[in-house]
Amino acid sequence: MPRHNFKNLKIWQKAMDLVDLVYLYTDDLPIDERYNLISQTNKSACSVPSNIAEGSGKRTNVHFSEFLTTSLTSSFELETQLLICQRRKYGSVQKLNECIELLKEVQKMIFSFREYILSNDNPDSE
Template sequence: MRRHNFKNLQIWQESINLITDNYNFTTTLPKDEKFGLISQLNRSCVSIASNIAEGTSKRSNKHFIKYLEDSLGSAYEWETQIIICKNLNFISEEKFDDFENRIKKIQQKISNFIDKLDN
């Protein structure tokens, strides 16, 4: 297996962009959510890109896939938290739709990459 440069991976780049937008969004949440939704949103979003990056250091596709699966799990976790924000009226419909579309694309790309590495 050749090692990947995580900085060149589109899924990592898109995840990094999402982190920036996520952090900008979480500054608008109620301050009493600092140790709740804000913390969870930030940690799960950062975990998406971090697991992709860490996985590129592994010596086999099998091990890399494990980190990609962790990244995918974090993407679903982050999506769930955004849905909670919507249900609590913490996010505009427009911002929710943007985040929802972006995370679904990232999830699909991670899944496709896992499938490619698994063959």
């Protein structure tokens, strides 16, 4: 049985909300970006909750924290892609700003949760 049920984790839930928001945003991007920026942006967004879920099944909090780190790095990749869209003036400014705002919230949550579980990695206490 996993130590953490990922579906109950607020960071996973927020990251899933982020995926939905990113997909809504990328639906409005130029069609010629379909196989480049749109695909990369959607993959990065999906990687954030996917790594949280995968890490939740690991045996120790240290192992879980490694997947949280990967999730965080995917979020930085996503942030870069959204900033590229911003520079190129792609899509809805409002949707883009909503994505960036939620992304920053998710990044803070992942960072805080990673620090929390690392400070509580005592196998005998669970």
